[in-house]
Amino acid sequence: MTAGQDTAGATGTAGPQADGAAGADGARTGAEPALRRDLEAVLMVVDQPVAAFDLARGLGRPLDDVAAALEELAEEYTRQDRGFDLRQVAEGWRFYTRPECAEVVEHFLKEGQEVRLTQAALETLAVVAYRQPVSRGRVSAVRGVNCDGVMRTLVLRGLIEEAGQDPESGAHLYRTTSYFLERLGLLSLDDLPDLAPFLPDDIEGIDETGEHTT
Template sequence: MSCQRSKLIELKQLKSTIESILFVIDEPVSLRKLSEVTGAGKDVVKDVLDSLGLEYENDYRGFLLREVADGYRLYTNPANASVVESFISSSDCKRLTQAALETLAIIAYKQPVTRSQISEIRGVNAEGSIATLMQRKLVEETGRSNSVGNPILYGTTKKFLESAGLKTLKGLPNLEDFAPDEQTKEQIRKSLDNKDETIPHPSSPVPSTD
């Protein structure tokens, strides 16, 4: 492989690396920082950034690279502002509340689970959160429990896996890794091993509305 071809490949790799960084940052990244993490000189990094900026602009991409006071960052193309704003304000794009996130976590790890079990674990009525999660198609009814009254069982959906970046539920993080002590770890093990039991909660259980 010629020296010139080798340098071209290295430049393409650098361009790809910088572009990946730009996609994951929440705040502008400085030229100095990009130079540090890539090992390339500031002049080379600056040339790559200029090249990317022109490429995005000339190809009429949905995003543009801007140099601001603190560094560089990708921004949505102003030409698409009205559509982007409409999308962000839609119900499907709104962030979940803390209550909904807690409920979703319980369903993900405990499924199939009934509404009363979820409420007992959280210590508050979970009906509203479940309705929100079903509306967002993150949770669905999976059947009926064999317990008294045959309450509805809930589980996560394919959309949940897609949103969480998971192939299957086996990819969920191990809850024991977040436990502060061995007693809590054991409590988690028992709860997840037995789907018919609920995790003990210090609050009084909420009456079932199933």
């Protein structure tokens, strides 16, 4: 967040405003500035929605205070017409790209830049290509790091797509797209070079959650 966007300091005082006080734009700013800051910091790095209860426990704050601060932040981002919003879904709270910006974000990721894929993206794409349909958990297990963010980028770039759910674990499965074949100049996945010798020997012993099975 840029300087001056914390409405709690709009009056020029050093401490937090009284509960329910109005900021410079007339909005309620009852939440403690430090709590708002901490919530933003945590929500910026999570890979999935987080419940208010888990946020309260992790920050060591009362649940009512956290819930109120989340509501205030969500209203503030909407009022300021930010490019993102703070949304509550069934699993909890998370930052999302505002729907009005979806088209420009997709254009930027797919066509607006001609940069090469990062090494992490290339490795992730290779795992999906050779193990598809495959879950994010298995991809992360093969690479040894969390691949959720990279997977989302590959989806937005049209290189991979969802391919249903695993009937046993319920995990979302992913596969490469026809655009992937087009970019690589392949007629089908059968034209991919043999990569089996380079994959971990115990890959078949990894379940859909990324854990080794016995």
